[in-house]
Amino acid sequence: MTTSTHLVRQRRFLPLFITQLLGAFNDNLFKNAMVLFVVYSVYNSEAAEARFSAIASALFILPFFVLSALAGQLADMRDKARIIRVVKFCEILIMLVGGAGLVLAWQGMAVTTIAIPLMLAALFAMGVHSTFFGPIKYAILPQHLKSEEVLAGTGMVEAGTYIAILAGTILAGWIGVEWAALGVVLTACVGYLSGRQVPPAPPQTAAEPIDFHFLRSSVNLVRQTTHDARVFEAIMAISFFWAVGTVLFIQFPPLAKNVLHASKEVASLFLVIFSVGIAIGSVSINMLLKGTVSARWSAPSVIVMALFVVAFYLVCHSWPELGNGLLDVGAFLAQPLAVPLLLTLLGIAIAGGMFVVPLYAFLTTFVDKSQTARTIAANNIVNSGAMVIGSLVAMGLSAIGVPLKEQVLLSAVMCVISALLGAQLYRSERAALAKSAEPG
Numbered sequence: 001m002t003t004s005t006h007l008v009r010q011r012r013f014l015p016l017f018i019t020q021l022l023g024a025f026n027d028n029l030f031k032n033a034m035v036l037f038v039v040y041s042v043y044n045s046e047a048a049e050a051r052f053s054a055i056a057s058a059l060f061i062l063p064f065f066v067l068s069a070l071a072g073q074l075a076d077m078r079d080k081a082r083i084i085r086v087v088k089f090c091e092i093l094i095m096l097v098g099g100a101g102l103v104l105a106w107q108g109m110a111v112t113t114i115a116i117p118l119m120l121a122a123l124f125a126m127g128v129h130s131t132f133f134g135p136i137k138y139a140i141l142p143q144h145l146k147s148e149e150v151l152a153g154t155g156m157v158e159a160g161t162y163i164a165i166l167a168g169t170i171l172a173g174w175i176g177v178e179w180a181a182l183g184v185v186l187t188a189c190v191g192y193l194s195g196r197q198v199p200p201a202p203p204q205t206a207a208e209p210i211d212f213h214f215l216r217s218s219v220n221l222v223r224q225t226t227h228d229a230r231v232f233e234a235i236m237a238i239s240f241f242w243a244v245g246t247v248l249f250i251q252f253p254p255l256a257k258n259v260l261h262a263s264k265e266v267a268s269l270f271l272v273i274f275s276v277g278i279a280i281g282s283v284s285i286n287m288l289l290k291g292t293v294s295a296r297w298s299a300p301s302v303i304v305m306a307l308f309v310v311a312f313y314l315v316c317h318s319w320p321e322l323g324n325g326l327l328d329v330g331a332f333l334a335q336p337l338a339v340p341l342l343l344t345l346l347g348i349a350i351a352g353g354m355f356v357v358p359l360y361a362f363l364t365t366f367v368d369k370s371q372t373a374r375t376i377a378a379n380n381i382v383n384s385g386a387m388v389i390g391s392l393v394a395m396g397l398s399a400i401g402v403p404l405k406e407q408v409l410l411s412a413v414m415c416v417i418s419a420l421l422g423a424q425l426y427r428s429e430r431a432a433l434a435k436s437a438e439p440g
Contacts, residue, residue, distance in 0.1 A: 013145065013153060015197035019084065020137050020157055021164040022191035026091070026184050027126055028168030030098050031056065032271065033180035034119045036172060036264045037105055039253045042112070049254040050398040057250050058391040059120055063127040064134070064384030069217035072377025073210045075135045080201035087133050088195040091188040094129060098122030099181035106178040135376040140201050142365060154361040158282040158353065166275035173268020218381050225378035230428045231366065234359045235379045237298065237421035239386035241356050244305075244411045244418070246390040248274070248348070255404045260319055260341075263326040273342050274349045281353020289358065295429055298355050298422030305351035306415030309408060312344040316405040355422065362425075390414075 035056055039049045074083060101118030105111050141153045172180060211217040225231060249271070256267035281301075288297060315337050332338055363375050397407050 011197070011199060013141075013156075015194050015199075016084075016137065016140060017156065017160055019088065019191055019195040019198065020133075021160045022187055022194060023088075023091070023130070023133060024161045024164035025168040026095065026187045026191065027060075027130065028165045028271075029172050029180055029187070030095065030102075030119075030126065030168075030184045031060065031123060032169050032172030032268065033102060033175075033177050034098075034105075034123065035253055036267060037102075037177050038116065039257060039267075040264045042116075047398050047401075049257065050250065050404065051395055053250045053253055054391045054395040054398070056120065056123060057246055058388055059124045060127040060130075061246070061384045061387045061391065063124065063131045064380045065388060066214050066218075067128060067131045068135070068377040068380040068384065069221040069374075070210070070212065070214060071132045071380075072135045072221060072374035073217065074132070075139055075377070076374050077203050077210060079203065080136045080140045081198040082200075083132065083136060084195045084198050085192070087129055088188070088192040091126070091129050092185070092192060094122050094125040095184040095188040097125070099185050102177040102181035102184075106176065106181070131380065134380050135374070136201075138360060138363070138376045140198075152286055155282045155286040155357050158357050158360065159279040162275040162278040162282065162353070166272050166279070169268050169271040169275060173265045173271075221374055222378045222381055225375050228366075230425060230432070231363065231375065233421055233425040233428060234295070234362050234366075235382050237302075237418050237425060238356060238359050238379060239383045240414050240418040240421065241302065241352065242383045243386040243390035244309075244414045245352065246387040247394050247407070247411050247414075248309075250391060250394045251404055251407060255316070255408075257326065259316055259403075259405050260332070261322045261325075261327055262332050263328050265329050266327060266332045269329060269332075269342075270345060273345045277346045277349020278353040281350040281355075282357045283353075284350070285354040285357050288354075295358055295362065295422055295426040298358060298426065299419045301351045301355040302415050302419045302422055305348055305355065306412045306419070308344050308347035308351060309412040309415060312341065312348060313405060313408040313412070315341045315344055316408065355418070359422075359425075 035053055038052055043049050043052060098119055101115045101122060104115035104118065109115065137157060138154065141157070145153045171183065175183075211220070225235075252270045252274075253264070253267045256262045256270055257264075260266065285297060285301075319337055319341075320335075327335070363379055393410065394407060397410070398404075
């Protein structure tokens with residue numbers, strides 16, 4: 001933890017940390033303000049609400065699948081700090097469009113014909129923004145930090161990301177969309193200013209031609225990156241984890257409204273608890289591993305996560321049918337099963353944070369620094385593919401009438417697959433260490 005405290009005082013880490021934090025905050029303030037407004041103020045059908053939530057998630061994720069290869073090439077072949085400045089300037093323009101959509105929705109003007117399409121377009125563009133920023137935020141760490149600082153730095157970036165998600169989610173649930181519109185534009189401006197303070201991070205390899213054919217470059221990048229079994233296992237484990245997270249995040253708003261009979265503030269509270277838990281898990285795993293990058297705790301962590309998912313399902317299944325009207329936060333917390341529900345959700349998130357942080361740290365330290373951004377980009381391609389599939393599965397289950405609380409069990413099954421991959425990665429890790437220790 002001393003290392004973490006030291007890092008936040010360093011220019012080689014602090015501007016990037018702040019820029020990433022503000023970007024995650026803005027993503028979630030905008031996305032949740034939009035989704036909560038549409039779920040609670042436009043639609044009045046569980047299937048339609050779940051479908052819109054899934055569409056919004058899929059639109060945000062899709063650019064990662066399509067453009068990550070290009071983003072990884074640019075990050076490894078160009079100065080990463082310069083790319084940050086360009087990307088953060090674009091965020092200002094994107095949020096002006098998204099803010100306009102929020103204001104139109106607030107005024108009730110052409111909500112379904114103009115406001116919602118504008119907001120979805122901005123959400124897609126923010127996905128593009130995050131696609132190009134994503135490889136940099138991890139790839140720049142081993143370039144600016146010492147090797148013994150990378151795990152702590154990765155944990156702080158993850159924890160900061162989820163603290164920012166927490167803040168954006170809280171605001172989205174409690175302020176009007178007109179204030180959210182102002183907030184996303186101002187935050188984008190501050191993020192641009194902080195991004196300008198990131199120290200130069202020139203490429204670590206000779207310039208190579210950039211392949212702008214997104215399909216070919218994506219296939220080639222994944223193939224080249226995952227030829228090592230350990231990299232492949234880490235990427236697949238992370239991908240199944242994010243598929244689980246996508247399904248859960250899609251379900252939270254409509255589940256809160258239709259199963260728990262709770263207001264949008266309670267839906268926001270769910271996302272807050274989830275974000276707090278991820279942040280706690282992200283920091284605590286660094287303490288358990290004492291700065292060593294290892295998948296030792298990955299399989300146990302995600303098995304615990306699966307058990308908490310099942311417990312969350314059982315509590316939802318036992319939730320009583322209430323009368324008309326939605327529960328505010330106070331009335332929700334007065335319910336006998338409210339605290340067990342929130343504790344199971346917190347457990348899911350803490351275990352998830354403990355699972356995923358060492359895997360990201362592994363990807364940034366195992367490969368050569370000249371390949372780090374492309375490795376993260378390949379990871380993003382596979383992750384986003386898994387998340388899009390998770391979104392489509394959630395939409396399909398809603399379309400055929402599977403109740404939301406039954407869909408939660410899908411997440412538990414995916415946790416088991418992540419555990420198997422995490423265990424295999426740890427076995428590969430131990431085998432590699434044993435081989436390196438052999439004489440001669």
